[in-house]
Amino acid sequence: ERRYRRHAAAAQPQLDGVRLHAELRAERGAAEIRASYRLVNRGPAPVDSIHLTTHPSVRTGAVTVDRPATVALSDDRRGYRILALGAPLRPGDTLRLDFTVRVGRRGFANDGAGDLVTANGSYLRSGGLPAIGYQPDRELADLGKRRDHQLPPRARVPSLDDSAARHALARAGAEQIAFEAVVGTDSAQRAVAPGALRRTWTAGGRRYFHYATERPIRNDYALFSARYAVRSGRWQPPRGEAGQAVEIEVLHHPGHGWNVDGMLAGVRASLAHLSAELGPYPYRQLRLVEHPGTTPTLHAYPINVSFEEGFALLDPSRDERAVDFPFAVVAHELAHQWWGGQLMPAPVEGAGLLSESLAWYSAMGVVEHAFGAEHLTRLVALMREAWLPPRAPADPPLLRASGWFLSYRKGPLAMYALREYVGAPQVNAALRRLLAAHGEGRPPLPTTRDLYRELEAVTPDSIRPLLHDLFAANTVWELATERVSAAPAPGGMTHLTLDVRARKIVVDTTGAVREVPMNDLVEVGAFAEGADGPAAAPLVRRLHRIRSGVQRITITAPAAATWAGVDPRRLLFDLEPGNNLARRASATSAGGSAPGEPRPAATWR
Numbered sequence: 048e049r050r051y052r053r054h055a056a057a058a059q060p061q062l063d064g065v066r067l068h069a070e071l072r073a074e075r076g077a078a079e080i081r082a083s084y085r086l087v088n089r090g091p092a093p094v095d096s097i098h099l100t101t102h103p104s105v106r107t108g109a110v111t112v113d114r115p116a117t118v119a120l121s122d123d124r125r126g127y128r129i130l131a132l133g134a135p136l137r138p139g140d141t142l143r144l145d146f147t148v149r150v151g152r153r154g155f156a157n158d159g160a161g162d163l164v165t166a167n168g169s170y171l172r173s174g175g176l177p178a179i180g181y182q183p184d185r186e187l188a189d190l191g192k193r194r195d196h197q198l199p200p201r202a203r204v205p206s207l208d209d210s211a212a213r214h215a216l217a218r219a220g221a222e223q224i225a226f227e228a229v230v231g232t233d234s235a236q237r238a239v240a241p242g243a244l245r246r247t248w249t250a251g252g253r254r255y256f257h258y259a260t261e262r263p264i265r266n267d268y269a270l271f272s273a274r275y276a277v278r279s280g281r282w283q284p285p286r287g288e289a290g291q292a293v294e295i296e297v298l299h300h301p302g303h304g305w306n307v308d309g310m311l312a313g314v315r316a317s318l319a320h321l322s323a324e325l326g327p328y329p330y331r332q333l334r335l336v337e338h339p340g341t342t343p344t345l346h347a348y349p350i351n352v353s354f355e356e357g358f359a360l361l362d363p364s365r366d367e368r369a370v371d372f373p374f375a376v377v378a379h380e381l382a383h384q385w386w387g388g389q390l391m392p393a394p395v396e397g398a399g400l401l402s403e404s405l406a407w408y409s410a411m412g413v414v415e416h417a418f419g420a421e422h423l424t425r426l427v428a429l430m431r432e433a434w435l436p437p438r439a440p441a442d443p444p445l446l447r448a449s450g451w452f453l454s455y456r457k458g459p460l461a462m463y464a465l466r467e468y469v470g471a472p473q474v475n476a477a478l479r480r481l482l483a484a485h486g487e488g489r490p491p492l493p494t495t496r497d498l499y500r501e502l503e504a505v506t507p508d509s510i511r512p513l514l515h516d517l518f519a520a521n522t523v524w525e526l527a528t529e530r531v532s533a534a535p536a537p538g539g540m541t542h543l544t545l546d547v548r549a550r551k552i553v554v555d556t557t558g559a560v561r562e563v564p565m566n567d568l569v570e571v572g573a574f575a576e577g578a579d580g581p582a583a584a585p586l587v588r589r590l591h592r593i594r595s596g597v598q599r600i601t602i603t604a605p606a607a608a609t610w611a612g613v614d615p616r617r618l619l620f621d622l623e624p625g626n627n628l629a630r631r632a633s634a635t636s637a638g639g640s641a642p643g644e645p646r647p648a649a650t651w652r
């Protein structure tokens with residue numbers, strides 16, 4: 048950064064195509080990749096030099112271009128090279144750049160080994176190949192380390208208002224590329240790369256695999272090779288619907304077969320539901336590919352979704368929460384073929400809402416469609432477990448979300464809450480419009496403001512304040528039902544009188560709390576006695592206007608109603624949801640638990 052950031056604004060051509068020939072040598076733990084990049088000058092100005100950021104985990108050999116050029120800089124220690132072109136590359140012109148990269152065993156760091164060629168289970172990511180231009184993503188992020196290197200403090204993530212970031216053309220991994228690869232490997236192994244498998248052959252005792260994409264993919268891919276067991280399937284869009292047949296493969300360790308049926312079912316269910324809700328899946332192949340690693344980590348490369356062995360070992364049948372989490376996670380990764388695959392968020396605050404939150408929200412729809420509403424309720428409860436450990440409520444609004452909690456948990460639950468207020472068809476229509484406007488992965492890249500505008504368009508005026516509270520402010524509701532009393536009503540019904548206390552606060556990123564007047568539509572519900580607290584299904588559920596302070600609400604319910612309260616489904620973010628419901632005619636104002644969910648543990652309080 049200190050030496051080369053001054054090149055960050057240098058005009059650079061854009062990566063448009065990748066062709067590579069990789070030889071994986073399992074017996075030596077090594078690989079050699081010969082590659083060609085096709086670069087196009089998409090900018091308005093001529094380009095006089097090509098800047099390359101190389102990766103420290105590999106050895107990058109000589110880099111040449113298809114025209115006269117000289118090496119102006121080659122700093123292998125810091126991974127930066129500059130090729131000065133003999134004649135500038137004019138706008139619209141293309142250039143071919145050739146290089147080799149060698150991968151070898153280099154030991155391992157404290158957090159494990161990086162990409163490796165192994166005896167059985169090689170995994171090489173595209174990030175090891177040179178990136179075009181200076182890469183701000185690789186600057187030190189940690190404030191202490193920045194200080195050690197005399198670098199000024201800077202925001203971890205560019206601001207939502209950073210309009211230049213919406214045109215981040217030179218960011219490696221974000222480009223749309225044509226891809227073609229020949230991968231040679233051990234004769235007993237199957238190699239995997241993105242695209243259609245065009246041909247395989249054997250030569251010199253080795254097996255070769257030729258892959259090519261049929262339409263552009265995001266420049267984010269991996270090469271895999273292992274002695275895989277392969278489970279194949281096929282999915283076809285329903286007659287009359289857009290899209291094309293998809294060949295599905297699950298490539299896994301032969302000993303890790305327990306979840307393969309469920310994963311294949313997850314892929315089929317996801318393709319069916321997501322295509323119908325969001326638009327066609329753009330490719331004709333979809334693979335789940337296992338690679339070594341102990342964590343349950345997956346990554347949604349275009350076409351090929353990788354999963355570590357740790358994911359293959361999960362046993363959903365023993366999950367006491369009765370959630371098929373592997374199925375839901377497969378749906379989440381498949382949803383990334385739309386959110387992150389087709390819609391590429393600008394690399395600014397809130398990007399996690401557009402990729403991770405929307406992928407989880409869409410996965411919820413897949414789960415509901417496949418297993419029913421109750422299974423989705425259990426998945427939502429599982430996601431709410433993120434609120435169990437104590438955490439400070441100081442957060443940015445979701446429109447500026449970053450980090451795991453906001454992107455993977457609060458964001459999806461905010462989308463779910465909005466859906467319950469305005470309806471799934473309306474929310475999905477908004478998402479379809481967002482994809483239609485920004486699904487090409489080309490600048491200007493979308494931000495959460497684009498999502499918000501589409502959501503606003505489908506949200507009735509009465510719910511607009513909630514939309515704002517969920518996404519544009521870090522809002523916390525404090526809702527409690529302090530007492531429920533009952534009186535007989537005609538027709539075998541009962542009048543329930545609820546004493547409700549309500550407060551709404553906004554907490555900023557420094558933790559400063561500001562009380563805001565509450566005048567919100569909140570669900571009020573009544574429930575029969577269940578096995579352990581209120582029964583899961585409500586006897587009565589309707590929206591009621593709740594204001595700040597103490598208030599009395601009367602609802603009429605069937606006589607069996609024993610429990611009643613506000614926001615029984617916990618759609619609003621409340622740090623103490625255990626007191627939303629109360630038991631009727633109880634002598635004290637003891638709180639109850641939300642229906643269908645375990646009683647809150649002591650850690651809630």
Ligand SMILES: [Zn+2]
Nearest residue numbers: 379383403406
């Ligand atoms: Zn994800």
